[in-house]
Amino acid sequence: MSLAPLPVAIPLLVAAVVMGASxxxxxxxxxxxxxxxxxxxxxxxxxLLRQAQNGTINYWFGGWHPRGGAAIGIAFSIDTSAALVAxxxxxxxxxxxxxxxxxxxxxxxxxxxxxxVFLGALCGFALTGDIFNLFxxxxxxxxxxxxxxxxxxEEEAALAGTINFAITNTVGAFFLxxxxxxxxxxTGALNMAQIGTTLAHQPVSGAVVAAFGLIxxxxxxKGAIAPLHLWLDDAHAVAPTPLCVIFSGIMVQIALYAIAxxxxxxxxxxLHAHVDALRWIFIxxxxxxxxxGGVMAYLQSHLKRLLAFSTVSHSGIFLCAIGFLTxxxxxxxxxxxxxxxxxxxxxxxxxxILLARYGTVDEKRLAGKSRGAIWGAILFLTGGLALAxxxxxxxxxGKVVLEHAASTIGLGWMAxxxxxxxxxxxxxxxxxxxxxxxxxEERERTGHHEQRENQEAPDGRKRPWTMTLPSxxxxxxxxxxxxxxxxxxxxxxxxxxxxxxxxxxxxATLLVAAALTAASLSSSRLLHRLFRGxxxxxxxxxxxxxxxxxxxxxxxxxxxxxxxxxxxW
Amino acid sequence: MMHYLPYLVAVxxxxxxxxxxxxxxxxxxxxxxxxxxxxxxxxLLLSIGFRRNAGAPxxxxxxxVSTPSVDPVMHALTLTDIVVGATVMALVLALTMxxxxxxxxxxxxxxxxxxx
Numbered sequence: 018m019s020l021a022p023l024p025v026a027i028p029l030l031v032a033a034v035v036m037g038a039s040x041x042x043x044x045x046x047x048x049x050x051x052x053x054x055x056x057x058x059x060x061x062x063x064x065l066l067r068q069a070q071n072g073t074i075n076y077w078f079g080g081w082h083p084r085g086g087a088a089i090g091i092a093f094s095i096d097t098s099a100a101l102v103a104x105x106x107x108x109x110x111x112x113x114x115x116x117x118x119x120x121x122x123x124x125x126x127x128x129x130x131x132x133x134v135f136l137g138a139l140c141g142f143a144l145t146g147d148i149f150n151l152f153x154x155x156x157x158x159x160x161x162x163x164x165x166x167x168x169x170x171e172e173e174a175a176l177a178g179t180i181n182f183a184i185t186n187t188v189g190a191f192f193l194x195x196x197x198x199x200x201x202x203x204t205g206a207l208n209m210a211q212i213g214t215t216l217a218h219q220p221v222s223g224a225v226v227a228a229f230g231l232i233x234x235x236x237x238x239k240g241a242i243a244p245l246h247l248w249l250d251d252a253h254a255v256a257p258t259p260l261c262v263i264f265s266g267i268m269v270q271i272a273l274y275a276i277a278x279x280x281x282x283x284x285x286x287x288l289h290a291h292v293d294a295l296r297w298i299f300i301x302x303x304x305x306x307x308x309x310g311g312v313m314a315y316l317q318s319h320l321k322r323l324l325a326f327s328t329v330s331h332s333g334i335f336l337c338a339i340g341f342l343t344x345x346x347x348x349x350x351x352x353x354x355x356x357x358x359x360x361x362x363x364x365x366x367x368x369x370i371l372l373a374r375y376g377t378v379d380e381k382r383l384a385g386k387s388r389g390a391i392w393g394a395i396l397f398l399t400g401g402l403a404l405a406x407x408x409x410x411x412x413x414x415g416k417v418v419l420e421h422a423a424s425t426i427g428l429g430w431m432a433x434x435x436x437x438x439x440x441x442x443x444x445x446x447x448x449x450x451x452x453x454x455x456x457x458e459e460r461e462r463t464g465h466h467e468q469r470e471n472q473e474a475p476d477g478r479k480r481p482w483t484m485t486l487p488s489x490x491x492x493x494x495x496x497x498x499x500x501x502x503x504x505x506x507x508x509x510x511x512x513x514x515x516x517x518x519x520x521x522x523x524x525a526t527l528l529v530a531a532a533l534t535a536a537s538l539s540s541s542r543l544l545h546r547l548f549r550g551x552x553x554x555x556x557x558x559x560x561x562x563x564x565x566x567x568x569x570x571x572x573x574x575x576x577x578x579x580x581x582x583x584x585x586w
Numbered sequence: 587m588m589h590y591l592p593y594l595v596a597v598x599x600x601x602x603x604x605x606x607x608x609x610x611x612x613x614x615x616x617x618x619x620x621x622x623x624x625x626x627x628x629x630l631l632l633s634i635g636f637r638r639n640a641g642a643p644x645x646x647x648x649x650x651v652s653t654p655s656v657d658p659v660m661h662a663l664t665l666t667d668i669v670v671g672a673t674v675m676a677l678v679l680a681l682t683m684x685x686x687x688x689x690x691x692x693x694x695x696x697x698x699x700x701x702x
Contacts, residue, residue: 149663156670163677176685180678180694184607187620187674191600194627194667198660202634207659562694563616568608 021076024140032133039126055111062104088208094146117259135161178255189238196231217286239272253325258369266358294584299340306333311441327442348510349418356411363491385458394454405443411498444533592633600626635660
């Protein structure tokens with residue numbers, strides 16, 4: 018019997034059991050069940066990863082094997098990258114369940130049920146080899162994410178943020194579905210491998226190019242690529258902290274992973290001749306996203322929004338990595354996604370601890386509040402440094418592989434984008450950390466709107482070790498990703514280790530981050546004046562209503578259509 | 587020309603729905619616009635599965651398997667699409683009711699998310 022369907026089946030079954038037995042299950046048992054389930058899924062995914070080393074695992078549901086080269090059933094198609102991503106999903110959920118065990122005070126079983134459905138959907142999304150099945154898992158994880166995002170339904174801001182999230186992502190899903198329908202119209206197939214071989218034997222038609230654009234565009238909404246990223250900071254600002262861990266840790270990046278996977282399995286043979294033009298279609302929005310996200314993160318004082326924009330900025334870097342369109346870029350992206358997810362999870366967990374203690378996540382209101390909390394300070398600042406790519410954390414390894422992938426196709430200057438993007442993110446986090454843990458307390462401001470944020474956890478209670486430990490574990494795991502060669506080896510990729518140049522780039526990154534930190538901590542007016550104009554424009558764009566976001570989405574679609582026209586004319 | 591008509595209709599419905607979403611001043615109107623936008627995917631899916639002079643894919647002793655039929659895969663996809671859509675609509679409508687209870691308005695511009 019194959020293990021392949023279990024990462025999806027087990028969480029769904031346990032969710033059903035927890036839902037059915039919600040009256041008799043005590044809270045601690047539900048927590049334990051959820052943690053054990055995630056760890057079980059992790060174990061299965063690691064086993065699948067080992068099996069996938071000998072070649073892609075194809076599992077045909079219900080025994081509907083292909084006949085005469087045509088798929089008639091639905092398949093999971095598990096290569097090393099899919100198994101690795103699914104394993105990372107399960108790991109992140111296990112840590113999040115530990116973290117949230119004592120986090121919510123009066124949370125019902127519904128939280129665990131929806132989270133388990135979310136886990137199953139993300140695993141299925143990573144493992145599936147069927148393009149329509151991918152859409153179904155996409156919508157399943159979206160629905161779970163919307164429901165959990167609006168968990169604090171008593172708060173106005175939570176409602177508005179969730180509605181923005183739900184409507185923008187649903188429209189994105191329509192783009193994805195239309196693209197899938199066009200592909201089916203051209204190939205008569207839904208199996209990704211079969212689509213790939215069919216398309217390779219056809220001349221490139223307008224419908225195929227349109228389908229490619231629509232699928233990438235739909236996934237890029239979830240993947241937070243500018244200007245489609247506008248929902249992301251609203252959703253992060255209102256979602257409970259454990260959800261932020263999942264959103265920023267993997268949900269956004271898994272959509273980008275799907276873009277890469279779909280390109281390589283479906284479109285790469287057909288569009289091979291146009292690879293040079295295609296690169297720019299990924300890299301240009303990638304650079305724009307990396308810079309906008311970085312600057313917005315740097316301008317934020319709301320910690321959750323700050324971290325959310327840093328996720329946007331990394332999405333841009335990942336999109337650039339896809340844009341290299343080489344296996345090395347793809348492998349580097351996956352390593353970077355895992356490393357970034359772990360660091361971001363650790364930082365969000367730290368933010369959640371602050372929120373539980375002081376009832377706010379505003380950097381200015383938190384300033385100096387946590388002086389003397391040595392462990393908190395160490396975790397937060399190390400997280401900031403790791404985000405900027407301090408060796409030997411995993412982010413450094415990810416950047417080294419990506420820099421190498423860029424220079425092998427003659428785009429060595431891309432390193433500058435990585436330096437600026439990660440320096441802005443790291444600088445913003447380090448500044449916030451220094452201000453919170455070592456700064457001086459500001460006078461209490463009146464009439465500030467962040468007052469209502471302490472609904473997640475009881476005030477003043479000493480934070481339990483279950484909140485600190487997962488945060489520490491994430492950082493240690495990230496250290497492991499960077500310091501050991503297992504990640505790249507599991508992906509069958511040989512990349513040269515860091516050389517002198519990568520260390521020089523990293524020193525440059527850290528220096529820029531330090532300069533940015535110093536500039537915003539010193540109360541110099543120069544920086545303020547320098548950033549005031551762009552800041553006003555950027556804040557106006559992030560208006561907080563989905564109507565504006567959809568207008569941006571429509572114009573983004575128009576630009577992409579023109580770019581594809583220009584590339585394939 | 588007739589061959590392209592269903593596709594043009596799908597594009598038109600999609601744009602109408604999107605226009606409704608962008609200009610909406612009412613969350614229930616927004617949910618309905620979302621549903622209109624989604625209808626374009628139904629039209630597209632069904633027209634891709636359409637075959638001229640073919641019947642429903644239901645066979646019996648009177649209708650042999652060799653009879654031409656429209657593509658049943660697209661029907662299955664449309665059905666799944668409808669189910670998925672219903673989930674999201676229900677969720678957003680529930681949120682809309684909660685917005686109304688909390689703020690007394692369902693204008694998305696008035697009940698906007700706070701930006702930091």
